[in-house]
Amino acid sequence: MNKLILLFFLAFFPILYSNTVLGDSYHDSPESYVGSIAKETLNALNISEEENDKKIEIISQIFLSNLAIKEISLFVLGPYRRNLKEDQKKEYFKILKNFISEIYSVRLASYPSGKFKILSTSDSGRSGIIVKTLIEFSDNPNPTKIDWRLIKKRNGEFKIFDIRVVGVWMAQEQRSTFTSFLSKNNGNIDNLIDRIKSQLKKEG
């Protein structure tokens, strides 16, 4: 009997492990990971324009739990990453988390919902996995291409590092604006944190 229990445990251990330790966010393939996020996002995009704040909030929550925040936060600093001091890290990561999820959700919330298709996946090695997708709309003949750059964490989980919408990589764009700001502020990260705070306040 004990042997049976042991065999059962060994057979189902990977499934139990993935569901209990890694939670619902664990996916075997980049395609299934992107597919599940896209499904959740498209469901949120179905929410009517009158409830836009609710729509943005839901999309924001989807991104908060799926973005590789630490990696994005360091990437967007460009060469000024070295200026980030230990005592600034906690505040910077926290504020960036809010800022990035806010930007991604506000920008994506402007799209209507549609039909989602995975076009291709390519593994670029250390620089991540790119999943190319397409969203087709019922009332518009021009579909929108969305590319996802994913990274695989040490625990096997996928996280979103960057999203390209209408030909523009968002983290890349943030990197340009952040490094431009820092170059005009002697690389002072505190000034950047203040600027992001004021931007978040403006967005309410």
Add this chain to the structure above:
Amino acid sequence: MNKVIYIFLLLLSTTIYSYANSEINDPYEKSNRIIHNFNDKVDVLILRPVSVGYSILPNPLEEGISNALQNVSEPINFTNFVFQGEIGKAFKSISRFLINSTIGLFGLIDVAEKINLKKNNTDFGFTLRSWGIKEGPYLVVPFFGPRSTRHLTGSIIDMVTNPLNYLLKDEDSAIRISPSLLYAVSARSGNMETIDNLRETSIDYYTSLKSIYIQNRFSEEINEGNDYMLDDFFQSLDEEYINE
């Protein structure tokens, strides 16, 4: 005239985009920002309100106008694809123009798309690139917005050689410039929320527009440069994790 050519050649002698470190060559940033602010005011005060009005038009009518404007640009695409040695694409462009101008009711309906002749736009800026001309610094042009020097040179040549100019040459100036104005309004209307969101959410709208322009215009080079840059980034991050 020689001076003008000389200045353009001088401007084209440096590249806009250094692939290795993905920095953008913007030596005229100060004056560019002034023109950007002017363009932004024109957008907020004139172009955006007109585009909001335009977007009230029924979808099929908006789509018809957009198709007709695309159709008018096909002869320019054809000429440039020929200059670039892209004969297959040139053939597609001219086929699209002939089919849409006739069966597609003067371009209002994109019949060619339905028979798998998909639109593929190019311009003289890309032709200059295929001839090995360097990109030149980043510029912001009044009313036209972001342009590399090579792109600006190409736009001027495309404007001068546009067959529509010859067709409308005896008309009033208001009629002559109307296709360009309609194109601006149609494009702004089609990107209404994208531009509005960008203006609202960016910590530096000027740099965001520059990044978006560069990413769209040089997507192939950017992708390649991104991979190299990200390789370096993740490698250094790994080393930091190890050292932590």
